[in-house]
Amino acid sequence: MYLEKVDFDQMPDRYKANFFNHLNGFKSANLIGTQNDKGQLNLAIFNSVVHLGANPPLMGFILRPTTVERHTFNNILKSRHFTINHIHSGIIEQAHQTSAKYASSISEFEACHLTPELDENIKAPFVKESFIKIALSFKSDYLIKENNTRLVVGEVISVRMNQNLINSDGSIDLEKAKSVAISGLDTYFSTNKLIKLSYARPTANLIK
Amino acid sequence: MYLEKVDFDQMPDRYKANFFNHLNGFKSANLIGTQNDKGQLNLAIFNSVVHLGANPPLMGFILRPTTVERHTFNNILKSRHFTINHIHSGIIEQAHQTSAKYASSISEFEACHLTPELDENIKAPFVKESFIKIALSFKSDYLIKENNTRLVVGEVISVRMNQNLINSDGSIDLEKAKSVAISGLDTYFSTNKLIKLSYARPTANLIK
Numbered sequence: 365m366y367l368e369k370v371d372f373d374q375m376p377d378r379y380k381a382n383f384f385n386h387l388n389g390f391k392s393a394n395l396i397g398t399q400n401d402k403g404q405l406n407l408a409i410f411n412s413v414v415h416l417g418a419n420p421p422l423m424g425f426i427l428r429p430t431t432v433e434r435h436t437f438n439n440i441l442k443s444r445h446f447t448i449n450h451i452h453s454g455i456i457e458q459a460h461q462t463s464a465k466y467a468s469s470i471s472e473f474e475a476c477h478l479t480p481e482l483d484e485n486i487k488a489p490f491v492k493e494s495f496i497k498i499a500l501s502f503k504s505d506y507l508i509k510e511n512n513t514r515l516v517v518g519e520v521i522s523v524r525m526n527q528n529l530i531n532s533d534g535s536i537d538l539e540k541a542k543s544v545a546i547s548g549l550d551t552y553f554s555t556n557k558l559i560k561l562s563y564a565r566p567t568a569n570l571i572k
Numbered sequence: 573m574y575l576e577k578v579d580f581d582q583m584p585d586r587y588k589a590n591f592f593n594h595l596n597g598f599k600s601a602n603l604i605g606t607q608n609d610k611g612q613l614n615l616a617i618f619n620s621v622v623h624l625g626a627n628p629p630l631m632g633f634i635l636r637p638t639t640v641e642r643h644t645f646n647n648i649l650k651s652r653h654f655t656i657n658h659i660h661s662g663i664i665e666q667a668h669q670t671s672a673k674y675a676s677s678i679s680e681f682e683a684c685h686l687t688p689e690l691d692e693n694i695k696a697p698f699v700k701e702s703f704i705k706i707a708l709s710f711k712s713d714y715l716i717k718e719n720n721t722r723l724v725v726g727e728v729i730s731v732r733m734n735q736n737l738i739n740s741d742g743s744i745d746l747e748k749a750k751s752v753a754i755s756g757l758d759t760y761f762s763t764n765k766l767i768k769l770s771y772a773r774p775t776a777n778l779i780k
Contacts, residue, residue: 365732365733365734365735366730366731366732367730367731367732367733368729368730368731369729372629372728375742376742377627378741378742379741379742380626380627380629380742381626381627381742382739382741382742382743383626383738383742383743383744384623384625384626384629384728385623385626385743386743386744386746387623387629387631387704387706387728387731387744388600388602388621388622388623388631388656389600389601389602389621389658389704389746389751389753390598390599390600390601390746390751390752390753390763391598391599391600391622391623392596392597392598392599393597393598394596394597411623412622412623413596413597414596414599414620414622414634415592415593415595415596415599415619415620415634416634416716416718416719416721417592417636417718417719417721418588418589418591418592418593419585419588419589419719420718420719421580421588421592421595422716422718422719423595423596424634424716426622426623426624426632428625448596450597453766456766456767456769457767457769460769460772461772462772463772464772464773464774465773465774466774467774470774475774496595496597498595503718504717504718506714506716506723508624508630508632508714508723508725509712510624510625510628510630510711510712510725510727511624511625511627511628511630513624513625515714515716515723517716517718519718520580520592520595521576521577522574522575522576523574523575523576523595524573524574524575525573525575526573527573530591531590533586533587533590534583534584534586534587534588534589534590534591535590535591535593535594535755535756535759536591536594536595536755536756538594538597538598538755539761543597543598544598544766545597545598545753545761545763547743547744547746548743548744550768550769550770550771551743551765551767551768551769552765552766552767552768552769553747553753553763553764553765553766554763554764554766555598555753555761555762555763555764556761556762556763556764557759557760557761558661558664558752558760558761558762559664559665559759559760560758560759560760561664561665561668561758561759561760562758563758564668564669564670564671564672565672565673566672566673566674566675566678566683
């Protein structure tokens with residue numbers, strides 16, 4: 365089946381949102397923790413966290429112009445810190461619930477039964493239940509003029525995880541950490557490792 | 573275990589690259605197809621394709637300042653088109669092999685035993701073997717000044733896939749499409765659906 369602009373234009377809004385939210389494939393599943401200048405804690409789910417580089421260690425995420433995500437961004441602009449916390453198979457429902465539009469006075473931690481883990485040097489809460497917790501220092505944001513979304517960039521300043529999740533080559537065993545993948549906005553997956561391949565060289569003999 | 577900047581600085585280069593490439597969680601696995609002004613075809617693997625919005629339908633990917641990825645970008649700047657093709661479990665090894673640094677005169681399609689699928693209106697090749705194929709029109713790119721990577725943004729102009737992969741709500745069945753997820757740069761996963769949740773509302777009763 366070929367779908368083109370005329371077909372996209374005929375899709376009902378919700379159908380269209382679903383379709384394009386699934387189109388890029390599997391996504392990371394993370395909770396981003398922030399706090400405002402009164403110390404109120406905020407937590408929001410994001411499926412758009414990307415690796416930007418290792419040296420310096422940079423990560424980014426895409427922020428849509430919605431109410432829920434604006435709390436996150438406003439807090440980051442003031443505190444200059446945020447945390448990224450992997451969602452694992454034991455906290456999917458609580459994590460998903462953070463996407464509800466709660467009143468400003470309500471912290472998603474309480475409403476969604478997740479526990480903040482605080483550090484006096486980091487002006488953003490980790491999620492205690494998460495097995496891989498990352499603190500970042502805000503570097504800058506890039507407005508994507510095509511639809512007013514933003515790429516928010518941070519430098520990793522601290523990582524909290526169990527040492528047994530790190531393999532001898534530095535890679536992280538995401539399956540052991542029970543980290544999940546997301547498709548679209550609402551479907552959660554566990555994974556099965558198929559294969560780990562070596563660094564590709566032009567001389568490799570690929571027999572097919 | 574807590575890891576901080578002093579620990580990151582002590583990691584050997586390869587270990588550090590592995591660690592930070594795994595840190596954001598599971599990633600999408602896609603092949604990006606382009607062609608140069610002489611019609612030579614290029615194909616490269618990317619694990620950073622992100623959804624940016626449905627209306628208009630926008631996707632982006634992160635481009636690192638490497639030789640392999642520069643071919644992709646130079647071609648996009650000239651042809652203004654590129655394709656994104658899902659990697660499925662049957663073409664992992666060929667897809668991974670496109671990351672090798674081939675000489676400019678060699679097309680990764682031939683070297684990696686993948687088949688270009690051409691359309692006279694689209695100045696970029698699809699991957700015939702892929703089950704979900706997307707053509708995009710280049711919109712703009714954003715230089716990420718922190719490490720000279722780039723966010724490349726395109727608008728979806730055409731999608732090719734079997735109709736039976738699309739659910740009645742518009743969502744795409746990535747498992748039926750055998751799309752894989754990536755961790756780091758080299759580890760490929762199939763998935764098991766755990767749960768599909770409904771739109772979260774503040775009044776939901778989350779019993780835990």
